Amino acid sequence: xxxxxQKFNETIKMxxxxxxxxxxxRLMTLSVGPQHPGSGHFRFTIxxxxxxxxxxxxxxxxxxRGEEKxxxxxxxxxxIPHLERPVIHDSTNITYSYSLAVEELxxxxxxxxxxxxxxxxxxxxxxxxxxxxxxxxxxxxxxSTMFMWPVGDxxxxxxxxxxxxxxxVTHAFNIPGGVRNDMPEGxxxxxxxxxxxxxxxxxxYEDIFYNNPLFRxxxxxxxxxxxxxxxxxxxxxxxxxxxxxxxxxxxxxPYDIYNEIDFKVQYMKTGDSFxxxxxxxxxxxxxxQIIRQLLDKMPQSGEVRAKLQPNPKGPAGESYKRVESGxxxxxxxxxxxxxxxxxxxxxxxxxxxxxxxxxxxxIGSKLADMPSIYWSLNYWPVEADR
Amino acid sequence: MISNQSNTQNGSEQxxxxxxxxxxxxxxxxETITPEFESSIVNQLVTRFTDKVVQVVYVxxxxxxxxxxxxxxxxxxxxxKDNLGFDHAESVSGTDYPKDNQIEVIYHLSSYSDExxxxxxxxxxxxxxxxxxxLPTLIDLFKSTEYHERETFEMLGxxxxxxxxxxxxxxxxxxADIPPLRKEFRIKGR
Numbered sequence: 126x127x128x129x130x131q132k133f134n135e136t137i138k139m140x141x142x143x144x145x146x147x148x149x150x151r152l153m154t155l156s157v158g159p160q161h162p163g164s165g166h167f168r169f170t171i172x173x174x175x176x177x178x179x180x181x182x183x184x185x186x187x188x189x190r191g192e193e194k195x196x197x198x199x200x201x202x203x204x205i206p207h208l209e210r211p212v213i214h215d216s217t218n219i220t221y222s223y224s225l226a227v228e229e230l231x232x233x234x235x236x237x238x239x240x241x242x243x244x245x246x247x248x249x250x251x252x253x254x255x256x257x258x259x260x261x262x263x264x265x266x267x268x269s270t271m272f273m274w275p276v277g278d279x280x281x282x283x284x285x286x287x288x289x290x291x292x293x294v295t296h297a298f299n300i301p302g303g304v305r306n307d308m309p310e311g312x313x314x315x316x317x318x319x320x321x322x323x324x325x326x327x328x329x330y331e332d333i334f335y336n337n338p339l340f341r342x343x344x345x346x347x348x349x350x351x352x353x354x355x356x357x358x359x360x361x362x363x364x365x366x367x368x369x370x371x372x373x374x375x376x377x378x379p380y381d382i383y384n385e386i387d388f389k390v391q392y393m394k395t396g397d398s399f400x401x402x403x404x405x406x407x408x409x410x411x412x413x414q415i416i417r418q419l420l421d422k423m424p425q426s427g428e429v430r431a432k433l434q435p436n437p438k439g440p441a442g443e444s445y446k447r448v449e450s451g452x453x454x455x456x457x458x459x460x461x462x463x464x465x466x467x468x469x470x471x472x473x474x475x476x477x478x479x480x481x482x483x484x485x486x487x488i489g490s491k492l493a494d495m496p497s498i499y500w501s502l503n504y505w506p507v508e509a510d511r
Numbered sequence: 512m513i514s515n516q517s518n519t520q521n522g523s524e525q526x527x528x529x530x531x532x533x534x535x536x537x538x539x540x541x542e543t544i545t546p547e548f549e550s551s552i553v554n555q556l557v558t559r560f561t562d563k564v565v566q567v568v569y570v571x572x573x574x575x576x577x578x579x580x581x582x583x584x585x586x587x588x589x590x591x592k593d594n595l596g597f598d599h600a601e602s603v604s605g606t607d608y609p610k611d612n613q614i615e616v617i618y619h620l621s622s623y624s625d626e627x628x629x630x631x632x633x634x635x636x637x638x639x640x641x642x643x644x645x646l647p648t649l650i651d652l653f654k655s656t657e658y659h660e661r662e663t664f665e666m667l668g669x670x671x672x673x674x675x676x677x678x679x680x681x682x683x684x685x686x687a688d689i690p691p692l693r694k695e696f697r698i699k700g701r
Contacts, residue, residue, distance in 0.1 A: 194692060359599030
């Protein structure tokens with residue numbers, strides 16, 4: 126394993142200097158994406174020397190929408206529906222930290238039942254996202270059963286969220302001050318039934334996918350990110366936990382009612398593609414336990430949202446809040462100048478932080494390992510571009 | 512082969528205290544509560560550099576913000592990394608203040624290696640002139656700032672001296688307008 130600094134310098138050198146003519150014959154430049162079925166709306170250029178990747182240059186921005194600029198034109202409440210567009214499969218989590226930040230700025234207190242329902246929705250939504258990610262990871266490695274099963278089981282959680290929020294994918298459920306509406310009748314029983322079924326399914330996933338010798342061969346020992354490199358690159362979420370650092374925002378800095386929930390931070394030490402694909406799976410198991418506890422400890426009645434002013438605003442100030450989303454820490458930095466519209470909104474998203482690891486992992490590995498490394502980074506192109 | 516070792520991280524008494532403090536400070540809306548751990552970080556900074564260099568903007572539970580002049584930012588960042596244990600940047604962003612003719616650049620630094628610091632985010636900020644917006648890069652100290660600084664370059668027009676690639680990243684290659692997050696850039700029809 127080469128030293129990171131050395132690798133970094135080489136990358137830059139190769140990117141900036143024109144490759145010598147003699148080498149030009151040997152190296153082949155490949156453009157992966159943006160039309161590639163697996164890469165999403167994202168392109169990266171790689172140069173290969175025979176089977177080995179010697180250069181990689183990520184080129185995001187194909188779905189850049191200017192979310193941060195759009196926020197400056199709308200008031201705090203109007204921002205909710207468009208802020209969930211970057212990652213519609215995890216829309217409850219991406220509006221969660223926004224709501225937390227606005228609550229700090231405008232000094233709103235969320236009722237206890239609202240906090241529980243909000244956490245419940247975000248756990249359910251994390252399952253939806255992780256299952257979708259797992260399905261694509263499966264089809265990426267040619268395992269089509271692993272595409273069908275998670276996408277099928279994802280419907281269970283989508284149905285639950287539809288009953289809870291009224292929409293299948295883009296819920297706009299988290300708002301500053303709580304959640305939009307209370308739980309429907311009989312939701313608890315329905316939720317518990319489906320979680321119990323899903324836990325059985327997780328065992329089957331493990332048998333058919335994670336214990337599959339073909340899958341293991343393609344991921345074990347591939348694209349190793351050491352603990353030191355992971356810290357240096359500042360990666361987050363499952364990529365970080367796969368490299369042996371048990372960091373989870375829910376544990377490190379509990380928001381809302383997470384300090385009352387008993388759960389373990391799942392992590393692994395190998396740092397290869399297998400660990401990066403296993404950690405989200407372990408997280409799904411843990412999430413089932415969290416959902417049970419949330420339903421158990423939830424107050425039986427009460428308000429779910431605080432009463433808001435028509436145009437909530439607070440004194441001038443700023444706030445930085447983060448939550449644990451499906452792709453790691455998701456932070457919002459909001460500056461307010463005392464008007465109902467934010468002066469500046471910055472999203473610090475997990476995908477944008479994790480993609481820094483792509484060149485480091487790809488350079489020096491075989492081209493055939495590219496899919497398993499790329500998708501194990503838990504990268505969502507639309508979220509990274511914002 | 513699966514090294515499924517989980518960690519409980521039970522020693523979170525201090526964190527609970529911190530979150531309690533956060534709630535009380537919010538509800539009472541007073542700035543009187545200054546958390547000990549956070550202020551100790553700031554005090555170390557102020558004693559190392561003078562209070563002319565390091566201006567403390569606020570100290571809240573889990574969040575601290577300091578303002579330093581642009582020519583001192585590398586030294587302060589080096590001290591934060593080597594002596595206080597901050598090891599990565601969560602985000603780099605900029606805020607445009609046309610009234611002051613300045614752009615504020617904020618580095619949100621945090622730590623994975625130091626457990627005490629994991630609940631803490633320190634905002635290291637500096638202000639540069641809008642017309643001559645140049646800053647030394649922190650890429651040699653914090654590699655995690657590489658893409659964030661590139662994004663700040665194209666979105667706010669801050670040139671990071673020493674950064675290997677002050678180039679387009681998210682914007683189209685043929686973008687021929689002013690940096691879009693500056694306040695004079697207006698969205699059409701708005």
